[in-house]
Structure formats: structure tokens, C-alpha cells
Amino acid sequence: MKTKLNFFIAPITSLFKIDVYKKAANSNAGSGMLYLLYLTFLSTVIIFILTSVVIMPKTDAFMDWFEKEMPPLTWTPNGVMTDAVGRYTMIHPDFGPVITVDTLKTEVSPQEMGDSLVFVTGKRIFVKESGNLLRDYDITRQNMQINRKAPKQVKLNGELVKSFYDKMKGSILFITIITVFLILFIVNISAALLYSVLGLIFNQFKGHKFSYAPIFNISCFAMSAAFIIGWVKAIPVLNWLPFGVIGSILVTGLYLFFVIKKLKNDSPNISSQAA
Numbered sequence: 001m002k003t004k005l006n007f008f009i010a011p012i013t014s015l016f017k018i019d020v021y022k023k024a025a026n027s028n029a030g031s032g033m034l035y036l037l038y039l040t041f042l043s044t045v046i047i048f049i050l051t052s053v054v055i056m057p058k059t060d061a062f063m064d065w066f067e068k069e070m071p072p073l074t075w076t077p078n079g080v081m082t083d084a085v086g087r088y089t090m091i092h093p094d095f096g097p098v099i100t101v102d103t104l105k106t107e108v109s110p111q112e113m114g115d116s117l118v119f120v121t122g123k124r125i126f127v128k129e130s131g132n133l134l135r136d137y138d139i140t141r142q143n144m145q146i147n148r149k150a151p152k153q154v155k156l157n158g159e160l161v162k163s164f165y166d167k168m169k170g171s172i173l174f175i176t177i178i179t180v181f182l183i184l185f186i187v188n189i190s191a192a193l194l195y196s197v198l199g200l201i202f203n204q205f206k207g208h209k210f211s212y213a214p215i216f217n218i219s220c221f222a223m224s225a226a227f228i229i230g231w232v233k234a235i236p237v238l239n240w241l242p243f244g245v246i247g248s249i250l251v252t253g254l255y256l257f258f259v260i261k262k263l264k265n266d267s268p269n270i271s272s273q274a275a
Helices: 002-008 018-025 029-069 158-203 212-222 224-233 244-265
Strands: 073-076 079-082 088-092 096-101 118-120 124-128 134-138 154-156
Touching: 002 029, 018 029, 018 212, 018 244, 029 088, 029 158, 029 212, 029 224, 154 158, 158 212, 158 244, 212 224, 212 244, 224 244
Parallel strands: 096 118
Antiparallel strands: 073 079, 073 154, 088 096, 118 124, 124 134
């Protein structure tokens, strides 16, 4: 029970207890991988909480606004029609112009696009990219290669879009979190492998020489400080603190250097895996 507790609180205890690294050095490389998995899990949980508490309420509010502001549209094989007369722009109180609809137009210039992110014409949808670049998508049946059995027209409105969002947001959130977990785990493994190279360099200094497994494990646990600082920096009142990638490398590198130096002095207490 105590061993499991020590593992779960290792992100904290590894900041100041050399025993954490001694135990890591006495374990096989699997313990380092397991620890990276644990750090990835913690990061994913934090991201999930932040997404649920901060991002999702804002997204829900945006979709409530979208439901009220979107003009009814009707898609036909020849393009899009609307009951709105002339040009209609959906202007969000915080984000400004979001979508402009003018089904009487077929082409749009960057000047006509204005500050809108999307411009819907009768046959094309224009999306603003960086600068004044526009990307357009032909929405006629011929270009979209829709099956002939498709309906002759499809009606779209804010209520339908909001209903689709409500049904899909849970699945989208789940897929996003799983994707984030996998990406973070790959990033953490890659970082640990790079740090282990630095650890191998420190391992060549005077004193006992460790095999790669202890060096890899030590590198994994040495990432704890950068992990803690990185998430502390995410707190709004502390996000001004300079850290970033360079800070992570410096902090982790320092931990590696001093831990390996200390363990070299305590080499008799390291198991035979540190050959």
C-alpha cells in the first residue's frame, strides 16, 4: 500500500527526495514508462477538467447564440437559397462578424469578406485564412459528388445545428481527450528518450557507471519538476512566468545532473541493474 502511495505522490516527492530516484534506478525500464503514463494521465485529467469548466460553457453559449442568429438556409443541387433579403451578417458580441450570408453572390473578394470568418454565397463557401487569403468550397451537387438518391433539398437552421451539436459534443469531447492523451504520451516518451541521452553524457563523468535502464528511469522522474512548473504556470495569475521549452530543458537537465551525481556517490546502494 505504501509503495503504491509513493508512486502516486512521486510528482511531488521527486522534487526533493533522492530516495525516489534510488528506487527508480533499482527498477526495470518499465517503471519509467509507467511513470510517464501516469504523468500523461494527470495532464489529461487536468485538460478534461479545464475543458469541462472553462471551454465547454463558452462553447455552449456560442451555440445558443448561433441557434438564434443563423438564418434559415435551403441547400439544393444548384446551391444554397435563403429567405433573408440581401446580405446578412451574424455578429457575435465578443467575436465580432462570424458568418456573412449573401446567396445572390457567386464570388467574394477579401475586401467584401471584411472581418467575417466565413462568407456563404449561392454556390460557394469562402473561409478566411491567414492574411487576405481565402479558401473557397463549391457546394453544388456536381462538385460535391453526392449520390443521386440524395434529397432534392435540405433545410438548415440554427435549431437543427444546435441539436446536432448537443448530440455530438459528448462524443467529440471523448475523442478529443483520447487524442490528447495519445499525443501527450508520445511527446513525453520522446522527451524522456532525449533526456536519457543527456543522462548518458552525465553518466560518463567520474564515478560509478550505470546501465541505460536506470538512466532512462531517472530521466522520466526528473521530468516531474518541469511538469509541475508547467501546470502551475497555466494558472492565470502566474502565466507571466517565463518558462517554456528552454525552461523545461534547463530544469530537467539540472535534476538529471545532480541526481546522477548523488547516485554515483551512493552506487553501492544501487542494485545490479545499474551495471
